[in-house]
Amino acid sequence: MGDVQAMFHQVKVPKGDRDFLRFLWWPAADLTKDVAEFRMTVHLFGATSSPSCAIFALRKTADDNQGNFPAEVIQAVKENFYVDDCLKSMASEEEAVQMVKHLTALCQRGGFTLTKWISNNRTILQTLPEEHKAKDLRELNLDRDKLPVERALGLQWCIETDSFKFKMETHQRSCTRRGMLSVSSSVFDPIGFLAPVLLPAKTMLQELCRRNFGWDETVPQDILHHWTRWLEELDMLSEFKIERCMKPKDFGNIVHAQLHNFSDASESGYGAVTYIRMQNNRNDSHVAFLIGKAKVTPLKAVTIPRLELTAAVLAVRIDLMLKTELRLPLQESVFWTDSTSVLKDIMNEDKRFHTFVANRVSAIRAATKTSQWRYVNTKENPSG
Structure with missing residues (x-):
């Protein structure tokens, strides 16, 4: 560098x-x-x-x-x-x-x-x-x-361990919506290593918006309890580290590389995560985390099937970005979802959809083939 x-x-x-x-x-x-x-x-x-x-x-x-x-x-x-x-x-x-x-x-x-x-x-x-x-x-x-x-x-x-770490210096802020936003925004995580950790904080802030709390009003006790616990757990991230290099040392030449994209959604949020599976000339395989994204659901109520479809679109966009940025000869990407309704929408050739679904299915079909989409059990879905 x-x-x-x-x-x-x-x-x-x-x-x-x-x-x-x-x-x-x-x-x-x-x-x-x-x-x-x-x-x-x-x-x-x-x-x-x-x-x-x-x-x-x-x-x-x-x-x-x-x-x-x-x-x-x-x-x-x-x-x-x-x-x-x-x-x-x-x-x-x-x-x-x-x-x-x-x-x-x-x-x-x-x-x-x-x-x-x-x-x-x-x-x-x-x-x-x-x-x-x-x-x-x-x-x-x-x-x-x-x-x-x-x-x-x-x-x-x-540099000594060639890994990424997180230095948590969350200064004491007032227990208000403004203070909570300041603390959660101070955690810089562009790659999404901490997406599962930051999503609960975003959910709490959204709940304050839903209840029409002002920026400087003291938060209610139920949210304050969750927030205090979240802050205590946040300090533990100082011990967390992740290897910078996605390929192990002495792995050798990569003869096969493929992106595996997982998407999932719930009532509180939706997200996607991408892993790369590599294989060398000795037939050894290695899987590494590449990027993760997690977002809170909109304030306006959206059904779970539609959120699952939105998460699938997010996975497609991440895949397109990674294929542009990675300097590797990649095989055809694989997309995993635990939603059978998403798979049916993508595979459908006859049914006419409402605008929301039609636009997202169109975006997915424009960038991927139906053969790239597969089902994964909910308990085995790492994006959940």
């Missing part, structure tokens, strides 16, 4: 556009002089346009140097950067060392300096210049000291 140093300030603003970035300042910071008008010549942090302009400049750098670097390096610039953050996994130490070298050289051609490098591999860290290492690594003895915990796009990445 690396970071582009002061990325926005490396990209010039065209002269014709600089009037939009005018500001007033005292010449030479002398407050006795009259205020003068200045213009920014580079993109500044805080402007809505800065990220897209900087990303365009970085990608243009890759396009302009396609003939000078390997194709995988050009691809990494276009697909493995999130604004100024670079995150890339490689199969071997040798490949990783070369990737860092090429990425640094390529970005430098566009005036971008890649720095704050960090890796879960000590051999790679030893090849990095001291000034280009992440700050927490510069004073470490790589032969003896434990590697630190770093933030990777908001997630806590424990």
Whole structure:
């Protein structure tokens, strides 16, 4: 993982556009002089346009140097950067060392300096210049000291164990709807590792909305009891961790990979979860969690069969996203549901549905085949 140093300030603003970035300042910071008008010549942090302009400049750098670097390096610039953050996994130490070298050289051609490098591999860290290492690594003895915990796009990445962890610092808030929302929103979980944990909090907030409680009203005792218990259990997440790499070490080459999508719904919520099943050339199999999504049911009453269908659509959308993002040759995905009504709707060729059902069945049929849908027992459905 690396970071582009002061990325926005490396990209010039065209002269014709600089009037939009005018500001007033005292010449030479002398407050006795009259205020003068200045213009920014580079993109500044805080402007809505800065990220897209900087990303365009970085990608243009890759396009302009396609003939000078390997194709995988050009691809990494276009697909493995999130604004100024670079995150890339490689199969071997040798490949990783070369990737860092090429990425640094390529970005430098566009005036971008890649720095704050960090890796879960000590051999790679030893090849990095001291000034280009992440700050927490510069004073470490790589032969003896434990590697630190770093933030990777908001997630806590424990580099020593190469796993994701959750640092729970839920400061005491008032027992109001506002305070509950503040605490539950402070848990950052974009991949859905904690979806089963966060759903009860969302359900409690929804119940307060249903009862028309104001933002700063004290919550009733029945919800307060559940909320206090939820907070106590939330502290236990500090001990929870999940492996970053979905493929075990020494698993070898993947010869078969397939996504398995599960969906389910209840009166309080619905959701979907996706696993990947991999097989190597030794016929060994491994299943890994990829992503999960959980949502509360709408305030307006919706029947369980319709919620099950909505969950199935969510599973299809997740599958489409993962097939775009994963750099693996995938077999045809499999979709699992414990709702026989959903399966009948998807398989149906003759019946005309109401608009709600028709739209969702249409979305499912447009992206999948009926042969991809299968039944799973409720007790064995991991999305339940």
